[in-house]
Each structure stands twice: as C-alpha cells, then as structure tokens.
Amino acid sequence: DDEKLEYYLSLIDIHKARPEKRIKLLEYMVKRGIYSKVRDAIQTFGYEDISINLLVKYCSGWLDNNGDNKQEFMVDLCNYLFSKHKYDDAILKYLVRYYHGSTKKMFEIWKAARKFEVNTRKMEKRLLVQMLFTEGYVQGSFLIFNEYYKNITSRLIVRAFLSFYAYKYVIHGWVINQELFPIMRRELNYEKNDLCLIAWLKFNSNNKDLSESDRSFIEYQIHRLVKKGIILPFFTDYREKVKLPDLIMDKCFVEYKTDPRKQVFVHYRLLSNTSSEEFITEKMPNVLMGVHLKEFVLFYNEILQYYITEEYGDDVLVTESFQLHHDTSPTDGESRHNQINLMLMSKEMNDDTTLLDLMEQYVRTDYFIEQCFQPIDLS
DSSP: OHHHHHHHHHHOOGGGSOHHHHHHHHHHHHHHTOHHHHHHHHHHHOSTTSOHHHHHHHHHHHHHHHTTSOOHHHHHHHHHHHHTTOOOHHHHHHHHHHOOOOHHHHHHHHHHHHHTTOOOHHHHHHHHHHHHHHTOOOTTHHHHHHHHHTTOSOHHHHHHHHHHHHHHHHHSOOOOOTTHHHHHHHHTTTSOOHHHHHHHHHHTTTOSOOOHHHHHHHHHHHHHHHHTTOOOGGGGGGTTTSOOOTTTTTOEEEEEEOOTTSEEEEEEEEEOSSOBOOOEEEEOOEEETTEEEEEEOOOTTOEEEEEEEEEETTEEEEOOOEEEEOOSOOOSOOOHHHHHHHHHHHHHTTOHHHHHHHHHHHHHHHHHHHHHSOOOOOO
C-alpha cells in the first residue's frame, strides 16, 4: 500500500541506483512527496537528464509546502524551468519573490507573471531599482513603472525613475514614453524637481492647446529658472504663449552638450560682405548637467560664424564651423531690438517713408525713457 511504498522509498539510497532506475525512483518520490531525497539526487546528479514535467511537479509540490523559504537551489531550478517555458503560477510566484538576475530576464518573468495574474509588486520594485542602478534601458520599463505607480510604496523610487528618464530625454535626446510627462507634471505638485520640470517644458514647447492653468504655471516656472541662471533655447518657443523674461527675449543661443567635467569655449565673429573680424573667444557656462550655453544679440541679416572647442586635461576637441543668424521675423513689439530690426528691413526694401517713421519713433521713445527714468542723486 501507499504507506509501505513511502517506507521502502525512504530506505533506498538513490545514489547507488543505476541511472535508468534512478529516474523511475525519482518519479515515485515526487508523487509521494519525499522532496528531501529528490533534492539530494538533483544536487548530486543534476537535473538535465530529468524530464521537464517531472521537475515541474517536484517544484510545484515543494513550493506548496515551502514557498515562503528562499533557497538558492530552488530559485535556480525554477529559473531553469522558466527558461524551458515550463512553469505554473507557483513557480512564477517564487521567481517574482526571490529571483535576482539580468534586467531582461526579470522583465520576461514579470510579463509572464502578469499573464498568470500573479502579484508582481515585489519584483516591480527590484526591477525599477536595478534599472536605475545599472542605467539599463528596458523597452517595457514604463509598463513596470506604471503598475508600480498605481500603488506607490516608495516616492523616492518614483522620483528617481522620473528624474532618470527626464535626464535622458533632456540631455541625451532619448525618445521616452509620452505618458511619463503627465506623471512628471502631477509629481511637480508634490515636490520640486527642476529636471522633470525642464523635461515637461521641453515636451510641451510646441503644444498649441495649453490650458490657462498650464500657461500660468509655465510663465512662473520659466521666470524662476531664468533667475537661477538656467536658460535653455527652447524657452523662446513659448514667446507666443506666455510673457517671457526680458533677459531671453531678442536673443539667439548657441547650445553645446558634452561631459560636464569639460571646459567649453565658443570662438565667434560677425561676417560681413567687406571684411571678417578676428575670432573672439569666450567660455560657455555649464547651465545644466553638461548643457553649455552662450547667448548673442543679432540684428536683421547679421550672420555670426562660430566654432566650439572642448578641453579636458591636455585633450582639445575642435568642432566644425557653424553659422548663426537672427531667424525671427520682426514684429510690432516696442523693444529697441525689434525697432532696429524693422528699420533695417525697411532700409533693405528701400522703404524710406517707413524707415523715417521708425527712426522718429525710436528717437521719441528713447527721449521719453530718458526723461521718465532720471538717475537718483544720492549725494
């Protein structure tokens, strides 16, 4: 009977059995739940010669009774079965709870567990931390984050994940899942994060359907960033949507991204039909994590030629030559820069009447400003 079978099986030294007999004995032991002897045999002889179905039965049976205990042997065996595409929900639960491996493999286990409706919470947290630590890109990283975000247990992980992808988007030009940007915006309501803010601003710089709330938010944040010395060229894309700081209006920008440890210099000169000036050299400040910026005031039809050098120790890298010109059409704005551009355009078109009117307006404005804003005598 069953009790006698279990008794005799417990007496057998499976290490002395011939290979063909050993497999049959293991089948009986798995069926009778004598898992310790099965484990000893597998650890001694390996599991490559044992049928996959028998190993699945062994794992499932052992996990039903010992699933809360982490044993590296069982983690390895469950991983082996997963690699053979043979598993059940018990094996997946165990792997979700205890498996640590490559990000790619963990992601595959996570996807399989989701299909079996296994709770994947523990693996999601490990996966997110591992991806951030190794800076590895996983195609489905947003899927993992999105599930984790539905029931946050660590806001630190959320901040780190969003900051990582904001950095890759802003600094390295990664294409990231667009669903991250509304989450970044939502998280900005809870805590300040300039990197996520800049990523959100960059993503929405060409958005023509901004709400009034967003416009107010954008205007305030750009003014705040500019006061901190963080000026990025795409800020000017908002000129038709919000009131921008005067500091960045009527400016042209040269942006250069490199290792933030390097010194970056721009060498520039204005080009003209008659002569070319000598190159002027200026250091480009690092405004954000390796984004170096230099601003210029250029007037209508002016062309600036420039090249950039970056230095690190004794190494010097020289870029090819580029040209920069004022590519914004003059408007009816009353800034001096805009008025001069309108005058230059009128002169080019031989429109003397308009030119004289603009010159008169410029002189009158200059006079009014001088009269209204007299210097204060502090003596």
